[in-house]
Amino acid sequence: xxxxxxxxxxxxxxxxxxxxxxxxxxxxxxxxxxxxxxxxxxxxxxxxxxxxxxxxxxxxxxxxxxxxxxxxxxxxxxxxxxxxxxxxxxxxxxxxxxxxxxxxxxxxxxxxxxxxxxxxxxxxxxxxxxxxxxxxxxxxxxxxxxxxxxxxxxxxxxxxxxxxxxxxxxxxxxxxxxxxxxxxxxxx
Numbered sequence: 001x002x003x004x005x006x007x008x009x010x011x012x013x014x015x016x017x018x019x020x021x022x023x024x025x026x027x028x029x030x031x032x033x034x035x036x037x038x039x040x041x042x043x044x045x046x047x048x049x050x051x052x053x054x055x056x057x058x059x060x061x062x063x064x065x066x067x068x069x070x071x072x073x074x075x076x077x078x079x080x081x082x083x084x085x086x087x088x089x090x091x092x093x094x095x096x097x098x099x100x101x102x103x104x105x106x107x108x109x110x111x112x113x114x115x116x117x118x119x120x121x122x123x124x125x126x127x128x129x130x131x132x133x134x135x136x137x138x139x140x141x142x143x144x145x146x147x148x149x150x151x152x153x154x155x156x157x158x159x160x161x162x163x164x165x166x167x168x169x170x171x172x173x174x175x176x177x178x179x180x181x182x183x184x185x186x187x188x
Contacts, residue, residue: 001021001024001025001028001048001052002021002052002055002072002090002091002105003024003072003073004020004021004024005017005021005055005059005069005072006069006071006072008020009063009068009069009070010063010068011060011063012060012063012064013060014056014057014060015056017056017059017060018052018053018056018057021052021053021055021056022049022052022053025045025048025049025052029041029045047157050159051107051155051159051162053159054155054159054160054162055153055155055162057162058153058162058163058164062093062164065095066095066096066097067093067094067095067101068093068094068095069091069092069093070092070093070094071089071091071092072090072091072092073088073089073090074088074089074092075087075088075089076088076089076137076138076141077137078136078137078140078141079140080133080136080181080184080185080188081185081188082188083188085133085136085137087133087134087137089102089104089134089138090103090104090105090153091103091104091105091153092138094146098146098147099146099147099149100138100145100146100147100148100149101148101149101150101151101164101166102131102134102135102138102148102149102150102151103150103151103152103153103164104130104131104134104150104151104152104153105152105153105155106152106153106154106155106156107155107156108154108156108157109156109157110156110157110158110161111152111154111155111156111158111161111162111163111165112152112154113152113165114131114150114151114152114165114166114167115167115168117152118130118131118132118167118180119176119180124179125183126179126180126183129180129183129184129187131150131151131152131167132150132167132169132177132180132181132184133180133184134150135148135149135150135177136181136184149166149167150166150167151164151165151166151167152164152165
């Protein structure tokens, strides 16, 4: 249903966006589960409706800030030390000032911060390299591109916590991105 946002990249009206998202959810649900889904599915669909309304609010605010959704579920492929990396990126946004951000939709019970999900500060260890590798793949395919940020579009159970949250590589002496890519090279 979130792909619907790419068909309306300049729409900043929260209610209109919510209407589009909910209509698409209803269409997909009917297609997948028929006219009368089981009660357990109705409960899940209600939860999805709440999350999509919250997504519409966050997306609308993002558009008002100047961000434009330019790609959804984009497939990318690049190489890291002889290993082929394939990525399907949920969402890429561009700001008029040239900045880019790559976002991964997360529909978890709690909206974890990207840094917390990827890096253990107490041990200095990387536990997940998804977002740093998204940046790496994008930059390999677009050398000299504008600065690329990566993060989550969190859609947690508590819809009041729906937000876009970036992985701040510069929050710890600026070496986190380099550290992540070195960890990926170690894995390779």
